[in-house]
Amino acid sequence: GTLLTSLTEELPINLKQLDNVEKTKTALTPVFTQFQQVLEQVIAEGKFTALPLTITVEGIENYLEYRKIDFALGKQTFFSDWLPKAFIQNTAQFETVTNLSSSEVAQRIENLGSGEIKLLSVRVDSRNIVMRYSR
Structure with missing residues (x-):
């Protein structure tokens, strides 16, 4: 970092x-x-x-879904910083800082189990996580 x-x-x-x-x-x-x-x-x-990490969420149909995802992820305690970067063509991108590995972060995001959002891991590497929003 x-x-x-x-x-x-x-x-x-x-x-x-x-x-x-x-x-x-x-x-x-x-x-x-x-x-x-x-x-x-x-x-x-x-x-x-901590290391910087980019989280991309695909499959977001509207701004309300984007805001729900931003709120749900932004309040997670395993992120020390949370910065929404873009929401373009059904895809949102966020930048964050965490002490966890990217695979651990992806697993925790999948396990949020919130009734409002469900995110499934698509790709994970050391600096990037791609998730798919599922309704």
């Missing part, structure tokens, strides 16, 4: 003072403390070891 974070901080030090170890350390300590807090939060949320 990839983790991207940025911190913007105006340092109370100028370029000529960078050769002074104590001044540099004093100026950089708050920045590194803030970075450490962000990193600890990412690790606690399970995002550090």
